[in-house]
Amino acid sequence: MPHRAIELDALRFAYPGRAALLDIGSFTIEPGESVFLQGSSGSGKSTLLSLICGISAPVSGRVSVLDQDLAQLSAGGRDRFRANHLGIIFQQFNLLPHLSLTDNVTLSLRFAPERRARLNGTAPDAEAASLLSALGVDEPLMTPVAELSVGQQQRVAVARALLGSPDLLIADEPTSALDQDATDAFVELLLSRKTERTTVLFVSHDKSLARHFDRSLALTDLNGAARD
Amino acid sequence: MTDGLRSILWLTWQSLRARRGTVLLAVVAIGISVALVLAVERLRSDARSSFTNTLSGADLLVGARGSPLNLMLYSIFRLGDATSNLSWESFKHFEQDSRVAWAIPLSLGDAHRGYRVLGTDLRYFEHYRFADNQPLAFSSGERFAGADEAVLGAEVAAELNYSLGTELVISHGIGAVSFENHDDQPMRVVGILKRTGTPVDRTVHVSLAAIDAIHGDGAHDHDDHEEHGDHEEHGDHEDHGDREEHSDHEEHGDHEEHGDHEEHGDHEDHGDHEEHGNHEEHGDHEEHGDHEEHGDHEDHGDHEEHGDHDEHGDHEEHGDHEEHGDHEEHAEHDLHAGHDHGAITAAIFGLKSRTAALRLQRDINEYEGEPLQAAIPGATLAQLWSLLRVGEQALFAVSGCVVFAGLIGLLSTLLSSLDQRRRELTILRSVGAGPRTVFATLLCEAVAIGAMAGAFGIALTYIGLELARPLVLERFGFALAAGRPGWFDLAVLAGVVVASAAVAIVPAWRLYRHSVADGLQPRL
Numbered sequence: 001m002p003h004r005a006i007e008l009d010a011l012r013f014a015y016p017g018r019a020a021l022l023d024i025g026s027f028t029i030e031p032g033e034s035v036f037l038q039g040s041s042g043s044g045k046s047t048l049l050s051l052i053c054g055i056s057a058p059v060s061g062r063v064s065v066l067d068q069d070l071a072q073l074s075a076g077g078r079d080r081f082r083a084n085h086l087g088i089i090f091q092q093f094n095l096l097p098h099l100s101l102t103d104n105v106t107l108s109l110r111f112a113p114e115r116r117a118r119l120n121g122t123a124p125d126a127e128a129a130s131l132l133s134a135l136g137v138d139e140p141l142m143t144p145v146a147e148l149s150v151g152q153q154q155r156v157a158v159a160r161a162l163l164g165s166p167d168l169l170i171a172d173e174p175t176s177a178l179d180q181d182a183t184d185a186f187v188e189l190l191l192s193r194k195t196e197r198t199t200v201l202f203v204s205h206d207k208s209l210a211r212h213f214d215r216s217l218a219l220t221d222l223n224g225a226a227r228d
Numbered sequence: 229m230t231d232g233l234r235s236i237l238w239l240t241w242q243s244l245r246a247r248r249g250t251v252l253l254a255v256v257a258i259g260i261s262v263a264l265v266l267a268v269e270r271l272r273s274d275a276r277s278s279f280t281n282t283l284s285g286a287d288l289l290v291g292a293r294g295s296p297l298n299l300m301l302y303s304i305f306r307l308g309d310a311t312s313n314l315s316w317e318s319f320k321h322f323e324q325d326s327r328v329a330w331a332i333p334l335s336l337g338d339a340h341r342g343y344r345v346l347g348t349d350l351r352y353f354e355h356y357r358f359a360d361n362q363p364l365a366f367s368s369g370e371r372f373a374g375a376d377e378a379v380l381g382a383e384v385a386a387e388l389n390y391s392l393g394t395e396l397v398i399s400h401g402i403g404a405v406s407f408e409n410h411d412d413q414p415m416r417v418v419g420i421l422k423r424t425g426t427p428v429d430r431t432v433h434v435s436l437a438a439i440d441a442i443h444g445d446g447a448h449d450h451d452d453h454e455e456h457g458d459h460e461e462h463g464d465h466e467d468h469g470d471r472e473e474h475s476d477h478e479e480h481g482d483h484e485e486h487g488d489h490e491e492h493g494d495h496e497d498h499g500d501h502e503e504h505g506n507h508e509e510h511g512d513h514e515e516h517g518d519h520e521e522h523g524d525h526e527d528h529g530d531h532e533e534h535g536d537h538d539e540h541g542d543h544e545e546h547g548d549h550e551e552h553g554d555h556e557e558h559a560e561h562d563l564h565a566g567h568d569h570g571a572i573t574a575a576i577f578g579l580k581s582r583t584a585a586l587r588l589q590r591d592i593n594e595y596e597g598e599p600l601q602a603a604i605p606g607a608t609l610a611q612l613w614s615l616l617r618v619g620e621q622a623l624f625a626v627s628g629c630v631v632f633a634g635l636i637g638l639l640s641t642l643l644s645s646l647d648q649r650r651r652e653l654t655i656l657r658s659v660g661a662g663p664r665t666v667f668a669t670l671l672c673e674a675v676a677i678g679a680m681a682g683a684f685g686i687a688l689t690y691i692g693l694e695l696a697r698p699l700v701l702e703r704f705g706f707a708l709a710a711g712r713p714g715w716f717d718l719a720v721l722a723g724v725v726v727a728s729a730a731v732a733i734v735p736a737w738r739l740y741r742h743s744v745a746d747g748l749q750p751r752l
Contacts, residue, residue: 088659
């Protein structure tokens with residue numbers, strides 16, 4: 001168990017030629033904690049998540065995930081680290097449309113031996129089928145995801161993020177396309193599938209979802225650049 | 229196989245499957261260009277091999293003066309036509325040269341349903357060799373034994389569905405369609421040769437006597453009239469310029485079989501003996517009586533030039549026609565070397581010693597009797613290859629350019645799909661596929677396309693050549709070998725694979741350098 005799930009220190013990020021978008025002095029999430037981060041559209045929520053995932057690099061400051069300073073890793077190393085330890089639900093799901101349900105769900109395991117090992121010998125396809133069934137996806141497993149409804153695609157994206165019990169689950173506005181009832185049901189389902197050791201960072205503009213999480217905070221409270 | 233490699237192959241397969249339409253077009257485009265390269269090479273090598281294999285063991289080709297290459301093309305490969313003939317006397321002259329081991333006369337110029345007819349004699353079957361000194365062999369039947377018999381090449385028999393006993397009619401000229409058929413001289417198939425893979429397969433072989441008969445030519449080497457003691461007995465022979473007919477009368481007892489003498493009634497118009505009819509066909513005295521009707525035989529002079537009575541020394545012994553009634557016997561005699569014929573198209577000479585080839589070639593080229601030329605087959609083929617080399621190189625250059633264009637098309641396809649691929653490959657990166665995996669996947673796709681295109685090109689080449697084989701044989705006179713892909717094909721395949729990978733390096737490198745964040749439009 002790591003000491004810190006996420007630790008940001010003097011983090012500063014700006015797009016080239018533009019003013020700083022993020023300026024965060026210090027921010028920490030403990031292992032196993034579920035955190036709701038609220039922010040309005042364009043406030044830099046997704047950029048912050050991309051920094052935490054190692055997809056983007058800060059201008060300055062330190063991003064540590066599961067006690068690993070991401071700046072110490074190469075590009076390939078960050079990809080492997082992400083695959084082994086992080087489950088990500090993208091706002092636009094980022095599924096590969098030509099792949100089947102199963103192939104999309106098991107995709108990250110192909111590059112994540114540590115995460116695959118957590119299946120304890122269960123075949124990834126079988127685990128994916130079990131997870132999809134639990135999430136209410138009843139379509140044939142070989143159906144290309146392009147043929148699924150948005151709601152079902154969302155569940156497939158969740159299944160992909162959950163498969164192999166990642167240490168850190170990151171969700172970026174995953175309920176933006178859902179009505180309120182469906183949103184609540186989705187969040188409850190998501191949290192019910194997480195293990196005790198899984199840390200959750202859920203980002204949304206919808207403040208009403210805060211009640212599902214251990215801790216809730218607004219990005220504006222963290223971001224000095226937003227306050228300036 | 230490592231997990232990484234397995235993942236790359238899996239991603240490659242999934243990507244190719246998802247883009248099967250585009251991939252198929254790329255494979256077809258490059259495959260066709262590969263097929264072009266391979267076909268050019270196969271045609272080149274098979275043409276050389278076929279030409280080289282067509283004639284073996286011969287030392288000289290002899291024909292009327294002109295181009296040695298043309299002589300070889302028309303006499304051996306049945307391509308084109310002879311511009312002039314070689315007189316029988318000249319052939320005999322050199323055939324009897326002490327340096328000559330054997331000689332085969334060749335008479336061309338007629339056809340049967342598009343297949344060339346070759347008039348020759350039995351020496352053809354004894355001495356003609358193809359490929360590695362292989363003799364001609366019969367799949368059925370035997371050599372011709374009479375002027376009304378024919379031996380077919382394997383292709384002729386197979387294509388025309390002829391068998392032993394089939395009757396065929398020879399047409400004047402070498403076209404597939406002729407309005408001048410020698411219907412009065414039907415030939416009977418008595419033999420079918422085994423396949424040789426050379427123009428022999430597409431040849432109808434008949435005796436020189438048959439050619440003479442068809443064209444109304446005669447053997448011209450005969451005694452003076454005075455030496456034919458029976459001429460007076462045969463009516464107006466002394467008025468008939470065509471002495472060959474006289475000698476034939478002596479040899480043919482079956483007069484009733486030669487009733488068509490009138491068909492050769494234009495004897496009066498021909499000053500030289502070569503243009504006169506077939507002795508075998510004109511046997512009876514009664515028919516010679518008809519000659520009187522044609523008159524003007526006095527106009528056919530220079531009989532003395534067509535002597536060679538030595539070869540017909542038995543003519544004098546046949547004063548009485550009735551005593552020489554065996555037509556078959558005569559025909560058999562006619563098919564062998566000793567008998568005389570009209571002009572021939574060319575001749576193949578085998579020498580006792582190859583070292584004599586150059587000297588005999590010079591003697592033939594300087595022969596004063598008539599303008600002749602002798603060609604050494606190997607040297608003439610080398611001349612042919614030399615002539616063709618520029619064309620071959622041009623074809624290779626063109627087909628190489630086509631392959632290059634195909635690969636540029638592949639590059640264009642890869643680059644144009646890069647935007648779409650960028651997002652896809654970024655998603656792969658976001659779920660853990662490293663930049664090397666992405667680079668390798670794109671490269672692997674290109675290699676797979678190149679390999680499939682190469683394999684398709686090879687298949688297309690061999691299927692296409694198999695289908696084109698009869699056409700090539702018919703039009704160009706050489707047989708395409710039925711072969712399996714060889715080292716050259718594999719080398720081209722490897723070249724295309726490597727070139728495809730090289731072409732893909734640019735887009736793969738761009739994706740390698742591409743950050744995950746760019747592809748995800750800084751949103752997760």
